[in-house]
Amino acid sequence: MYSEAHGSYDITNKFLSFNTDNRIRKKAAEAILSENPASVLDIATGTGDLAIMTARLAGEKGLKAKVTAIDMNSGMLSVAREKARRQGARNVVFEKGDATELKYADGSFDAVVCSFALKNFDSQEKFLKEAKRVLKRNGTFVLIDISKPESTIGRPAFWVYMRYMELFGLITGKRLYKWLPGSTAEFNRKEFVKKVKGAGFKDVKVEEYLFGISYLLKCRK
Numbered sequence: 198m199y200s201e202a203h204g205s206y207d208i209t210n211k212f213l214s215f216n217t218d219n220r221i222r223k224k225a226a227e228a229i230l231s232e233n234p235a236s237v238l239d240i241a242t243g244t245g246d247l248a249i250m251t252a253r254l255a256g257e258k259g260l261k262a263k264v265t266a267i268d269m270n271s272g273m274l275s276v277a278r279e280k281a282r283r284q285g286a287r288n289v290v291f292e293k294g295d296a297t298e299l300k301y302a303d304g305s306f307d308a309v310v311c312s313f314a315l316k317n318f319d320s321q322e323k324f325l326k327e328a329k330r331v332l333k334r335n336g337t338f339v340l341i342d343i344s345k346p347e348s349t350i351g352r353p354a355f356w357v358y359m360r361y362m363e364l365f366g367l368i369t370g371k372r373l374y375k376w377l378p379g380s381t382a383e384f385n386r387k388e389f390v391k392k393v394k395g396a397g398f399k400d401v402k403v404e405e406y407l408f409g410i411s412y413l414l415k416c417r418k
């Protein structure tokens with residue numbers, strides 16, 4: 198799906214999210230940087246927006262965070278590398294890697310972050326286990342994504358948004374946008390939070406944005 202979508206991924210994201218995607222990523226970058234990490238791992242970085250934003254924001258704040266960003270799709274990674282080069286982003290490296298089988302040693306990172314990618318993983322349990330393994334003790338884990346909201350305004354807004362995405366998938370023929378509404382509707386955020394706690398993370402906090410359609414989860418190893 199991503200080999201088919203990488204060339205137009207960024208512009209489509211802006212269009213489908215009404216340009217709110219980077220606002221939510223900025224919240225994730227700020228949540229991570231508030232802990233002043235020296236090393237950050239961005240899992241399933243895609244076209245690199247969050248990794249580049251985190252590295253740039255760290256530079257602006259005079260922090261020394263070095264960001265490693267991984268993805269398993271070469272097309273997405275080449276867009277990310279080109280974007281980082283164009284924006285003159287320093288302190289960010291892109292590597293090929295699998296979220297459920299990380300190649301890094303135990304306790305390699307102060308912070309691990311993941312944006313809009315959770316539903317792609319074959320096993321959320323394996324992903325959480327790996328994210329926790331590569332974190333240092335007390336390290337920070339931040340995840341942002343979209344899910345079905347529970348609020349009275351959020352539910353109809355979500356329904357309309359999913360139909361909008363489906364229509365986009367039908368018109369463009371892109372499999373990613375046909376798959377996304379179904380996988381998002383099936384995803385159960387409460388169950389996922391249970392899995393996060395079950396994996397042994399502590400101080401789990403969830404914040405909601407856009408009537409609950411988007412959320413940020415933050416916790417600690």
Ligand SMILES: C[S@@+](CC[C@H](N)C(=O)[O-])C[C@H]1O[C@@H](n2cnc3c(N)ncnc32)[C@H](O)[C@@H]1O
Nearest residue numbers: 241242243268269270273295296312313314317
């Ligand atoms: C919806 S995109 C999200 C990308 C990016 N984090 C963002 O904020 O836009 C999902 C990404 O997950 C990647 N992906 C899916 N399964 C993966 C895995 N097991 N390991 C690493 N990356 C994976 C895909 O290649 C794709 O780039």
